[in-house]
Amino acid sequence: MFPLGAVLLPGEPLSLQIFEPRYVALVEDCLDGRREPEFGVVLIARGHEVGGGDVRTDVGVVARITDVVELSGSRFRLRCLGTDRIRVEQWLTDAPYPQAEVRVWPDEPGADDADLLADLRKRADRLHTLTAQLARRSGIRRPPPSASLEDLSDDPTTRSYELAARLPIGPTDRQAALSAPDPYTRLENLTTAVDDAIAMMEFRLQ
Incomplete structure (x- = not known):
């Protein structure tokens, strides 16, 4: 180990x-x-x-x-x-x-995550917009690029791990995603992590 x-x-x-x-x-x-x-x-x-x-x-x-x-x-x-x-x-x-x-420890079967995936993409776009605004306010000419959430696997488990790898989240949130019992719960955890990041960005921009 x-x-x-x-x-x-x-x-x-x-x-x-x-x-x-x-x-x-x-x-x-x-x-x-x-x-x-x-x-x-x-x-x-x-x-x-x-x-x-x-x-x-x-x-x-x-x-x-x-x-x-x-x-x-x-x-x-x-x-x-x-x-x-x-x-x-x-x-x-x-x-x-x-x-x-x-x-x-393989994933358990999860619920259909299509709606959750679409919603997560919207939240990720919102987070990138806020990050770019904060970067410009801080004098950074080239804000960090948006995480690409396209070209994902058709397999729900693989796709959920690809999302966890690409989203700008910290190790605690990555561990929560890894520990989720199924792909749907993993996407729920990722949505919460992105929402927390959005709230932090909005607070810093106030």
Whole structure:
């Protein structure tokens, strides 16, 4: 297991620089040819990535290693891809690196999300408009680009994760999206996150 200060979502790429001895050992074990080249990633709710002693969430994602560059001084550069969502059943020892018993946690069937998706797109457009207004007021000539919510998958689960990856939300909201039991609930969580961001922008523009 690899606790991080960021949320990895299924289908999302992840790049890592590995230098801490315990995670060097993890990578070496993943690449020993006796197992799949993958590990679990969970969010650190409190604490730090280096040194241990952190508090971790119990819902994460399998990261499959797709590319490895071995560097000098027992370091690695990894490219990974988020695959299955997992739930931690029990944390085990942290020696020589964090380990846990986990199970794959697929989505449950959800309600039709067509109306919710259309509404979320409108809210995202509103958020971008407010963000651009605030940027201009702050003297920024090029406001951040709008998140593209087009060309989404037809699969409800994949689509909901694509939305979570593209919307300008923080790690807490990304974790809430990851932990949702089904795609419809995930979109409800994302709508709430965008509404909170809109309210913050409107307050700052007053």
